[in-house]
Amino acid sequence: MGRRPVIAGNWKMYKTKDEALAFIYAINLSVPEKDVVETVICAPAVYLRDLVQREEDNLRIGAQTMHHADEGAYTGEISPAMLKSIGIEYVIIGHSERRAYYNETDESVNLKVHAAVNKDIIPIICVGESLDIREAGTTNQVVEAQVRAAYLNMDAEKAMKTIIAYEPIWAIGTGKTATPEQANETIKAIRGVMEDIYGKIFAEEIRILYGGSVNVKNVESLLAESDIDGALVGGASLDPSAYLTLVNAALKKAS
Ligand code: PGA
Numbered sequence: 001m002g003r004r005p006v007i008a009g010n011w012k013m014y015k016t017k018d019e020a021l022a023f024i025y026a027i028n029l030s031v032p033e034k035d036v037v038e039t040v041i042c043a044p045a046v047y048l049r050d051l052v053q054r055e056e057d058n059l060r061i062g063a064q065t066m067h068h069a070d071e072g073a074y075t076g077e078i079s080p081a082m083l084k085s086i087g088i089e090y091v092i093i094g095h096s097e098r099r100a101y102y103n104e105t106d107e108s109v110n111l112k113v114h115a116a117v118n119k120d121i122i123p124i125i126c127v128g129e130s131l132d133i134r135e136a137g138t139t140n141q142v143v144e145a146q147v148r149a150a151y152l153n154m155d156a157e158k159a160m161k162t163i164i165a166y167e168p169i170w171a172i173g174t175g176k177t178a179t180p181e182q183a184n185e186t187i188k189a190i191r192g193v194m195e196d197i198y199g200k201i202f203a204e205e206i207r208i209l210y211g212g213s214v215n216v217k218n219v220e221s222l223l224a225e226s227d228i229d230g231a232l233v234g235g236a237s238l239d240p241s242a243y244l245t246l247v248n249a250a251l252k253k254a255s
Pocket of ligand 1: 010167171172173174175211212213214232233234235236
């Protein structure tokens, strides 16, 4: 099938500027060829320009969120046009922390996904269920609704320029990882939704990542699953050598 694996680090609100630069220098020349593994670091907005200027060819820098409008009276916000103008190629959209603390909704996620692809920025679209929903047995329905909402009114050509990250909320930052089988099963269900909207070939090509307490110990077993194409990683992406271990696991999957 040949889906290129993706390892995306999500630094959240961590690292000073010096720490951010030191990290980039530490991994810059050690990441695999970009045609084999997509290696992305989603950093705090204040450092994006500094990091883009220092990234070598195989490393990619992404943002953690953005507004959907290109400009406007939105104090404190950052637009897709601004990100594009400094060379940003990826953006996380709809992370569960943004949904929980900053009122992001399925509707705003949809607007942002459109805005990103229209600017040729690859959105990493986060979906995932809470523990209550997992326990109630309605995970697939909830995740399906999030996925359908994110892609509302989007044609297949644009949708192919996106990446999905399945991140069960109960697994984020908790040390509780979904088992590889649980993660794969939900990701397969998401692929089924993609097939329903865009057809079989599309569903086989779209990349779907797992996120939630991915670390150097569990990464290989997660990536060994058929439908998991990589990882969106918080905590374990803060340390350069841990991050490179994750990237190397993806390299193994690719080869
Ligand atoms: P975590 O975060 O790896 O620290 O659980 C994942 C995420 O929030 O994307």
